[in-house]
Amino acid sequence: MPNFMEIALQEAEHAAYRGEVPVGAVLVSSTGKILARAGNRTEEDSDPTAHAEIVVLRQATKKRGSPRLSGCDLYVTLEPCAMCAAAISFARLRRVVFAAYDPKGGAVDHGPRFFSQPTCHHAPESVGGVEEKRACAMLKKFFEDKR
Amino acid sequence: MPNFMEIALQEAEHAAYRGEVPVGAVLVSSTGKILARAGNRTEEDSDPTAHAEIVVLRQATKKRGSPRLSGCDLYVTLEPCAMCAAAISFARLRRVVFAAYDPKGGAVDHGPRFFSQPTCHHAPESVGGVEEKRACAMLKKFFEDKR
Numbered sequence: 084m085p086n087f088m089e090i091a092l093q094e095a096e097h098a099a100y101r102g103e104v105p106v107g108a109v110l111v112s113s114t115g116k117i118l119a120r121a122g123n124r125t126e127e128d129s130d131p132t133a134h135a136e137i138v139v140l141r142q143a144t145k146k147r148g149s150p151r152l153s154g155c156d157l158y159v160t161l162e163p164c165a166m167c168a169a170a171i172s173f174a175r176l177r178r179v180v181f182a183a184y185d186p187k188g189g190a191v192d193h194g195p196r197f198f199s200q201p202t203c204h205h206a207p208e209s210v211g212g213v214e215e216k217r218a219c220a221m222l223k224k225f226f227e228d229k230r
Numbered sequence: 231m232p233n234f235m236e237i238a239l240q241e242a243e244h245a246a247y248r249g250e251v252p253v254g255a256v257l258v259s260s261t262g263k264i265l266a267r268a269g270n271r272t273e274e275d276s277d278p279t280a281h282a283e284i285v286v287l288r289q290a291t292k293k294r295g296s297p298r299l300s301g302c303d304l305y306v307t308l309e310p311c312a313m314c315a316a317a318i319s320f321a322r323l324r325r326v327v328f329a330a331y332d333p334k335g336g337a338v339d340h341g342p343r344f345f346s347q348p349t350c351h352h353a354p355e356s357v358g359g360v361e362e363k364r365a366c367a368m369l370k371k372f373f374e375d376k377r
Contacts, residue, residue, distance in 0.1 A: 128297075129294065129295050129296050130288055130291055130297055131287065131291060131298065131321045132279065132287060132288060140278065141279060144276050147276065149276050150272045150277055150278040150280075165316035165337070165342065165350075166313045166316035167313075168312065169311055169313035169316070170279050170313050173272075173278035173313070190316075190349065194347045197312055197342060200312075201341065202342070204334075204335070
């Protein structure tokens with residue numbers, strides 16, 4: 084199987100080239116097929132909802148013709164925020180694997196810890212810290228260059 | 231000024247005709263101009279993120295050419311979920327007015343209470359319970375008819 088986090092990191096790098104906060108995501112079917120891959124597009128699309136996770140969810144659900152993607156897994160380079168965590172829950176994903184933890188905006192292991200809320204009706208398995216150093220380095224460099 | 235919640239309720243009713251959970255939303259500029267109005271489209275668009283709030287946010291930010299809508303207000307017939315509450319925060323809206331409270335899935339006055347989280351970096355003013363009875367009646371009828 085391909086290294087899906089590696090592909091998500093490539094998408095994050097492409098996002099940085101486009102002037103976006105470098106976050107990338109890959110959506111993978113239960114058989115290991117890549118359904119969608121994308122980077123953050125909030126600035127380019129003038130869309131506050133166009134986080135990498137939302138972009139791949141929308142692409143993959145459209146392809147499938149269903150708002151649900153049961154059995155699918157998401158790889159993303161940053162801990163999902165509350166918007167993305169809730170969208171992941173609505174799409175009924177099986178597993179979320181993320182790289183960098185995000186104490187300031189994350190909603191899986193920080194803040195609202197959405198998947199543990201009683202109002203979360205489907206909680207995927209979640210695994211954080213995969214390729215954490217590389218994802219953190221990319222984010223750090225991006226924000227340093229911005230200053 | 232028009233009754234914006236009335237327009238949101240009309241959008242919710244149209245959503246029900248299309249077989250969607252009846253939720254409607256209207257996005258209004260600081261001068262009272264309607265920037266976008268829409269109902270829930272999750273089933274029709276096969277998009278788990280196509281809640282009424284997200285649909286109007288995406289339409290209005292695209293029109294404005296900016297992912298931020300500072301000074302704008304959102305009227306919606308149901309308490310926003312965590313996905314929508316976070317998107318509202320990212321778009322920097324000034325105020326959210328909603329009709330029915332949603333103890334099972336709401337994230338403003340229930341569950342994660344997103345706007346009160348330390349990881350929420352912009353919290354709009356929020357007002358719930360406006361035209362609550364009509365919005366509740368519409369939702370109740372929709373789910374009863376589904377059975």
